[in-house]
Amino acid sequence: MSQPRVIIVGGGFGGLAAAKALRKTPAQVILIDRTNHHLFQPLLYQVATSALTPSQIATPIRSILRNQKNTTVILGEVSGVDKDQKRVIASDSDRQNVPISYDYLVLATGASHSYFGHNEFAEYAPGLKSLADAEAARNKILQAFELAEAEEDPGRHRDLLNFVLVGAGPTGVEMAGALAIFVRSTLKSDFRRIDPASARIVLVDLGTRVLGPFSESLSKAAKRRLERLGVEVRLGHSVDQIDAGGIVVAGERIASKTVIWTAGVAPSPAGKWLNVEVDRAGRVRIQKDLTVPGHPEIFVVGDTASLDQDGKPLPGVAQVAMQQGRYAGKLIHGRIVGNPPPRPFSYFDKGTMAVVGKGFAVLQSGKIQVSGFAAWLTWAAVHLQFLATSSLRLTVFLQWVWTYVTGQRGDRLIVNHYGAEPAKPAADATIKRASAGS
Ligand SMILES: Cc1cc2nc3c(=O)[nH]c(=O)nc-3n(C[C@H](O)[C@H](O)[C@H](O)COP(=O)(O)OP(=O)(O)OC[C@H]3O[C@@H](n4cnc5c(N)ncnc54)[C@H](O)[C@@H]3O)c2cc1C
Numbered sequence: 001m002s003q004p005r006v007i008i009v010g011g012g013f014g015g016l017a018a019a020k021a022l023r024k025t026p027a028q029v030i031l032i033d034r035t036n037h038h039l040f041q042p043l044l045y046q047v048a049t050s051a052l053t054p055s056q057i058a059t060p061i062r063s064i065l066r067n068q069k070n071t072t073v074i075l076g077e078v079s080g081v082d083k084d085q086k087r088v089i090a091s092d093s094d095r096q097n098v099p100i101s102y103d104y105l106v107l108a109t110g111a112s113h114s115y116f117g118h119n120e121f122a123e124y125a126p127g128l129k130s131l132a133d134a135e136a137a138r139n140k141i142l143q144a145f146e147l148a149e150a151e152e153d154p155g156r157h158r159d160l161l162n163f164v165l166v167g168a169g170p171t172g173v174e175m176a177g178a179l180a181i182f183v184r185s186t187l188k189s190d191f192r193r194i195d196p197a198s199a200r201i202v203l204v205d206l207g208t209r210v211l212g213p214f215s216e217s218l219s220k221a222a223k224r225r226l227e228r229l230g231v232e233v234r235l236g237h238s239v240d241q242i243d244a245g246g247i248v249v250a251g252e253r254i255a256s257k258t259v260i261w262t263a264g265v266a267p268s269p270a271g272k273w274l275n276v277e278v279d280r281a282g283r284v285r286i287q288k289d290l291t292v293p294g295h296p297e298i299f300v301v302g303d304t305a306s307l308d309q310d311g312k313p314l315p316g317v318a319q320v321a322m323q324q325g326r327y328a329g330k331l332i333h334g335r336i337v338g339n340p341p342p343r344p345f346s347y348f349d350k351g352t353m354a355v356v357g358k359g360f361a362v363l364q365s366g367k368i369q370v371s372g373f374a375a376w377l378t379w380a381a382v383h384l385q386f387l388a389t390s391s392l393r394l395t396v397f398l399q400w401v402w403t404y405v406t407g408q409r410g411d412r413l414i415v416n417h418y419g420a421e422p423a424k425p426a427a428d429a430t431i432k433r434a435s436a437g438s
Contacts, residue, residue, distance in 0.1 A: 005030065009105070009108065013325065020326075025336055040392075074090070078109070081105065105297060106329070112266050166259065172262035221371040238250065301324035314347050318386070353378065361379040
């Protein structure tokens with residue numbers, strides 16, 4: 001008899017945990033992801049601010065699962081699910097809309113940016129979700145300094161060196177702190193016409209405090225720290241407009257070539273694929289065993305799922321995705337080998353952390369609230385522990401020590417395409433060949 005097939009869509013925290021939990025299962029496991037790498041999103045801001053290189057926070061998924069013989073990794077984009085026929089629809093650069101059958105399906109497709117109905121902002125204020133986003137942000141930041149150095153009119157330097165971050169949640173706060181350290185220390189001796197330390201960094205949010213999910217005292221500590229680093233924190237202000245010239249906040253225009261969106265997230269379209277109930281944010285409402293109502297063979301985990309615990313929705317964090325992915329994988333394993341069903345899923349909160357500049361973090365775990373150097377050491381240890389491979393743990397650790405001691409960063413390259421002739425369209429080439437032959 002052929003083995004049952006488990007399809008996992010997404011090789012992020014949730015999908016990878018599910019795949020690993022199925023390593024000993026007598027099943028054919030297929031993991032499909034549109035990128036070839038597992039990305040450690042919590043450190044994306046460090047790539048955007050030149051602290052780490054892209055390869056230090058991402059690992060090829062097939063290399064992580066290379067010893068897992070029952071698992072095949074496919075680079076492809078899923079665009080739909082046929083629940084009745086039990087098939088996912090996937091495409092790659094070679095083949096479009098290929099149906100792939102499953103017996104069990106785990107959807108772990110994460111989230112993307114939400115511009116809260118202002119999609120026109122996306123062109124001028126890119127978000128920070130993928131490795132490509134982080135590289136684009138790094139290019140943009142470094143380019144701003146290059147433009148300012150080349151600008152002969154000192155009156156324009158100020159505008160070129162205005163950096164605006166929209167969204168004062170953990171990503172915005174971590175990014176603002178890292179950017180402040182970068183411009184005030186790493187870059188300080190590198191330019192002649194401009195003083196990088198004079199760069200203005202503005203962090204904007206509609207909310208009344210930074211780090212909304214943290215307690216009020218930790219939120220205040222983080223804000224004080226940001227202000228000591230020279231970050232201008234503007235709370236309670238909405239963004240009216242973002243365009244090529246900058247941003248309008250509460251009626252005031254801030255000229256800027258570098259606006260980065262670190263605010264809302266929108267889940268993947270998994271709810272639309274499945275045509276099932278979603279919450280207000282668009283996340284798929286799942287049951288306590290992480291399945292979709294009426295479909296015990298379909299699991300949805302991580303950022304794209306919505307599940308309440310103790311009357312509150314679980315947060316979109318890596319720990320939730322990992323614990324849910326592991327649970328779904330174990331439950332599927334149990335069903336295949338005939339084990340009794342496990343207890344309903346219950347999230348164990350190990351705490352939340354955010355780093356603010358060099359040597360300072362805030363940490364909240366149950367009743368424990370810590371800020372300062374000890375919290376930063378814990379943050380560093382936890383993040384190292386959760387990197388995908390031991391080689392990443394070692395290189396990131398060494399890079400952090402080097403940066404801490406010398407102030408020098410890992411990757412300050414602006415990587416752009418230029419110089420090459422654009423490729424000719426195939427049709428054009430065919431026409432030329434035909435006319436040459438006639
Ligand atoms: C900048 C940033 C900082 C963060 N910091 C923290 C932090 O400090 N601590 C914390 O706990 N959490 C943090 N998070 C949140 C955390 O990263 C997410 O909660 C977690 O990644 C969710 O895991 P997931 O498996 O649901 O999705 P993801 O890890 O996002 O994985 C989704 C995967 O699905 C793939 N995919 C998506 N759509 C398709 C498709 N149609 N076809 C094929 N593949 C697809 C993607 O390529 C991706 O590999 C941060 C997130 C960001 C963006």
